[in-house]
Amino acid sequence: MANEDIFKKIIAHCKEYGFIFPGSEIYDGLGAVYDYGQNGAELKNNIRQYWWKAMVQMNENIVGLDAAIFMHPKTWEASGHVSAFHDPLIDNKDSKKRYRADQLIEDHLQKIEDKIEKEVEKAAGRFGQDFNEQHFRETSPRVTENMKKYEELKSRYILASENEDLNEIRQIIIDNNIVCPISGTANWTDVRQFNLMFSTQLGSVSEEANTIYLRPETAQGIFVNFLNVQKTGRMKIPFGIAQTGKAFRNEIVARQWIMRMREFEQMEMQYFIRPGTEMEWYEYWKEKRMKWHKALGMGDDKYRFHDHDKLAHYANAAADIEFRFPIGFKEVEGIHSRTDFDLGNHEKFSGKKMQYFDPDTNETYTPYVIETSIGLDRMFFSVIANGYAEEKVEREGSAKEERVVLKLPPALAPVKLAVLPLTRKDGLPDKAREIMDRLKFDFNCQYEEKDSIGRRYRRQDAIGTPFCITIDHQSLEDNTVTIRYRDSMEQDRVPIEQLPKIMEEKVSMKKLLELL
Helix, strand or coil, X not given: CCHHHHHXXXXXXXXXXXXXXXXXXXXXXXXXXXXXXHHHHHHHHHHHHHHHHHHHHCXXXXXXXXXXXXXXXXXXXHXXXXXHCEEEEEEECCCCCEEEHHHHHHHHHHHHHHHHHHHHHHHHHHHHHHCCHHHHHHHCHHHHHHHHHHHHHHHHHHHXXXXXXXXXXXHHHHHCCCCCCCCCCCCECXXXXXXXXXXXXXXXXXHHHCEEEECCCCHHHHHHCHHHHHHHCCCCCCEEEEEEEEEECCCCCCXXXXXXXXXXXXXXXXXXXXXXXXXXXXXXXXXXHHHHHHCCCCCHHHXXXXXXXXXXXXXXXXXXXXXXXXXXXXXXXXXXEEECHHHHHHHHHHCCCCCEEECCCCEEECCEEEEEEEEHHHHHHHHHHHHEEEXXXXXXXXXXXXXXXXXXXXXXXXXXEEEEECCCCCCHHHHHHHHHHHHCXXXXXXXXXXXXXXXXXXXXXXXXXCEEEEECHHHHHHCEEEEEECCCCCEEEEEHHHHHHHHHHHHCCHHHHHCC
């Protein structure tokens, strides 16, 4: 099945089973805005909890924060967002569609890279065990030609981006015959910058500064509270401050479902360190964060690092953790060495000291910062995309049938277990209700008695419930039930009194945290 087809099926599945709905759908929706349904909200909360426990609970020198969305407008001048938070936009005159110019160029670079990898894969298939990949990359005329094209385009693009040369960015698009996906033409307008912040009015702010912004990131709330947290928590460097929360960006070219939205959620941690140690800590957090992702067991080959060539105005090193979605490798998390840019600028704009006295070195300095920033919505998409599967399964006495299943990590699944009486009579529902009432204090459970047991299994498969507990007539005789496993569809008979312990072992987040 084509990746684009899988992508569309995932979107449809998420709507049908209560994960994600189009925002304001009864009014024909609102572009790039989505609502999380009953199952989506649970999954999202579980991912957030996994991050928070791994970041705050498991690290003695990292604490949490919940800063306000509204901040003084000078915050965004100090951070550089007022002057530098722009996207370069370009329109195709024939299709009337608008695009981010940088993404058009980056997509073109990816196509060249894909051509190279395809040549390498074909050669590996031809030569088998005798294949020398490095030698092939260095000697194959097609590979070397495309590599030269890639490097020249990349260097030109980086230089134009660093110089914010919009004319050159447009010329790169023209010279490489990058066309509009809709019209197929290169009839482009000039490139212009568009600030991504939403502005609004706040009456209680002084008249000369009554225009404020919805925050475009959560990090600045951490920086302005750096000293508050450090002093009240008696924190010693190195230490971190973590926060989750909504951020808002006026994306003109919002696309690819929840990959790029106007209202989204971030999970960020700013780690304050001694100047001069930033590269050591940068590498530490790259490894630490990759380990967190891989602990979910979604496949190590699904992840890769992508080091930034073009750095943000605040960074001296940056890398993305990318996940292989149905739409290709895309960023889910960024690790950035932010230097002392943020604290230094807030000190300059506020007139308040943002420095730290280090009792170990007897120095006063402005700390450097390593940032880890993960998009909760993108993380949600990666978990759903990895779990979605269509399978042919045996059905007793008939041909194979297809089931759609979400193979979610059990600790993240929105419903941990379903309690299902085999029939709606003979006292089975009463017994099932006893079990449900016992387990619901510790686990998010669902009770179902309508339809055949097979149909109920399929519904639970579709929302990713890892375990179904079935109560049958034998349960009334010997106090045992069957546990049906989502992924293998196998069943075990177990005593009812052991259910809490068994379920805790199978769905606990502790197992994930022990891998970190």
